[in-house]
Amino acid sequence: MDWEFISTNIPLYREAAVLTVKIGFAGILVAILLGLLCEIIVYCRIPVLRRAVAVYIELSRNTPLLIQLFFIYYGLPKIGIRTDAQACGVAGLAFLGGSYMAEAFRSGVEAVGAAQEESAYSLGLSRMQTIRYVILPQAFAISAPAFVANVIFLLKETSVFSAVSLMDLMFTAKDLIGLYYNTTESLALLVVFYLLILLPVSLLGSVLERRLRYAGFGT
Amino acid sequence: MGVRPVPGIVLEISHLHKAYGQNTVIEDLSLTVREGEVIVIVGPSGCGKSTLLRCINALESNQGGEVRLHGEPVLKGSKNLPEIRQKIGMVFQNYELFPHMTVLDNIMLAPVKAQGRKKSEVREEALALLKRVGLETKANSFPRQLSGGQKQRTAIVRALCMHPDILLFDEVTAALDPEMVREVLEVILDLANQGKTMLVVTHEMQFARAIADWVVFLDDGRICEEGTPEEFFDHPKTERAKKFLNTFTFERKARQPKTI
Ligand SMILES: Nc1ncnc2c1ncn2[C@@H]1O[C@H](COP(=O)(O)OP(=O)(O)OP(=O)(O)O)[C@@H](O)[C@H]1O
Numbered sequence: 001m002d003w004e005f006i007s008t009n010i011p012l013y014r015e016a017a018v019l020t021v022k023i024g025f026a027g028i029l030v031a032i033l034l035g036l037l038c039e040i041i042v043y044c045r046i047p048v049l050r051r052a053v054a055v056y057i058e059l060s061r062n063t064p065l066l067i068q069l070f071f072i073y074y075g076l077p078k079i080g081i082r083t084d085a086q087a088c089g090v091a092g093l094a095f096l097g098g099s100y101m102a103e104a105f106r107s108g109v110e111a112v113g114a115a116q117e118e119s120a121y122s123l124g125l126s127r128m129q130t131i132r133y134v135i136l137p138q139a140f141a142i143s144a145p146a147f148v149a150n151v152i153f154l155l156k157e158t159s160v161f162s163a164v165s166l167m168d169l170m171f172t173a174k175d176l177i178g179l180y181y182n183t184t185e186s187l188a189l190l191v192v193f194y195l196l197i198l199l200p201v202s203l204l205g206s207v208l209e210r211r212l213r214y215a216g217f218g219t
Numbered sequence: 220m221g222v223r224p225v226p227g228i229v230l231e232i233s234h235l236h237k238a239y240g241q242n243t244v245i246e247d248l249s250l251t252v253r254e255g256e257v258i259v260i261v262g263p264s265g266c267g268k269s270t271l272l273r274c275i276n277a278l279e280s281n282q283g284g285e286v287r288l289h290g291e292p293v294l295k296g297s298k299n300l301p302e303i304r305q306k307i308g309m310v311f312q313n314y315e316l317f318p319h320m321t322v323l324d325n326i327m328l329a330p331v332k333a334q335g336r337k338k339s340e341v342r343e344e345a346l347a348l349l350k351r352v353g354l355e356t357k358a359n360s361f362p363r364q365l366s367g368g369q370k371q372r373t374a375i376v377r378a379l380c381m382h383p384d385i386l387l388f389d390e391v392t393a394a395l396d397p398e399m400v401r402e403v404l405e406v407i408l409d410l411a412n413q414g415k416t417m418l419v420v421t422h423e424m425q426f427a428r429a430i431a432d433w434v435v436f437l438d439d440g441r442i443c444e445e446g447t448p449e450e451f452f453d454h455p456k457t458e459r460a461k462k463f464l465n466t467f468t469f470e471r472k473a474r475q476p477k478t479i
Pocket residue numbers: 239242244262263264265266267268269270271390
């Protein structure tokens with residue numbers, strides 16, 4: 001193990017990690033909003049949009065992120081939409097994550113059940129009020145485990161960002177290997193930095209899950 | 220023949236027809252509920268009692284006829300349906316409290332959000348009502364921390380706090396352990412004594428007899444017989460009603476003298 005190589009390149013990895021985290025979390029945030037929007041469209045059975053959501057979910061879930069990124073990065077400029085690499089990374093992650101988030105929310109909403117909805121309606125709450133105060137808070141708690149799993153999955157997916165020349169962790173590792181052939185050290189650093197990002201998220205996730213389970217409303 | 224008093228009409232169901240596909244559940248049913256009246260609906264399982272109550276506040280769509288509350292039609296899909304539902308209190312067999320909210324928040328949600336009333340005023344009323352049903356210490360508990368009877372009393376308070384014109388009860392003691400049935404029935408009896416207008420579906424015949432101004436016997440989605448509690452329970456006219464009431468009494472034949 002070439003420790004000097006490692007120590008001189010840590011700043012490079014740190015910078016790349018910051019970029020990965022930045023784009024990762026931005027993409028996940030948009031994915032959550034997109035997923036929520038999709039689920040509300042499906043739940044409210046909004047005619048045309050509902051179809052569009054179904055198509056989007058199949059498209060997003062059944063194509064690799066790499067291909068989605070290529071489409072956004074190389075395809076969009078062809079029809080006159082300019083994207084820089086970072087925006088492209090955020091968009092790609094959001095496109096992939098939106099469907100996973102939508103599915104997580106959907107199973108949560110389904111688990112809340114029709115009786116709760118009817119109970120809210122019978123009190124004279126409007127549809128929107130029912131969604132906001134009765135359905136969503138319960139659905140969020142129920143879908144928390146799936147939600148956490150999605151966040152981790154999406155953070156790991158960021159490793160394909162290098163394909164659109166984003167200088168993320170993967171890009172940095174590949175770059176260093178290409179330049180110096182220090183494969184072991186470069187990969188070790190890569191693993192360590194991914195763990196540094198993902199372990200805290202995992203830990204936070206399981207705390208969140210446990211809290212929600214204890215608050216566990218059940219009956 | 221008992222005479223039914225004639226104050227103002229609160230709820231009017233006329234020629235209601237409800238079917239699930241080919242299966243007709245309510246057929247040409249008409250019923251009027253007047254101010255301050257307690258009408259008890261009884262009938263065998265599957266005769267359409269729950270469906271009738273659910274049609275009244277348009278949780279179910281109907282296939283004919285109409286329901287009017289103070290003259291206003293209750294229509295599924297109509298724009299003012301939430302407002303009309305605010306005037307129809309409903310209590311379910313399985314309570315259907317919101318599990319993520321405390322007792323107090325359960326009660327305050329609709330008055331504050333749907334009726335736009337002031338929080339402080341609603342809170343005060345909610346606490347007074349909770350006290351009235353013996354739950355003043357449970358205001359900040361979550362539903363999962365309550366017994367079945369306490370949950371159901373909370374659900375009743377939640378409906379009451381909306382100041383409904385009529386209350387619908389659908390077998391509200393059916394899911395309860397026997398020792399909790401009474402505490403809930405007493406709350407409903409108290410409401411009857413306060414002159415609340417109510418439509419009560421129940422399998423508790425003693426209770427039905429005690430609380431009813433008028434008994435409606437439903438069979439196969441139609442009103443088979445109706446009358447005062449005395450008429451219905453002591454002198455049922457139809458064979459079906461007699462047969463139904465017989466299912467609640469147990470008799471033991473006199474023992475045969477032993478023959479050697
Ligand atoms: N969602 C539904 N889809 C199809 N059929 C239904 C549905 N809900 C109720 N039914 C049918 O309608 C009929 C009346 O049901 P309902 O629940 O109103 O009876 P009930 O008088 O309340 O019975 P119980 O005393 O057991 O509660 C039953 O035959 C039932 O099978």
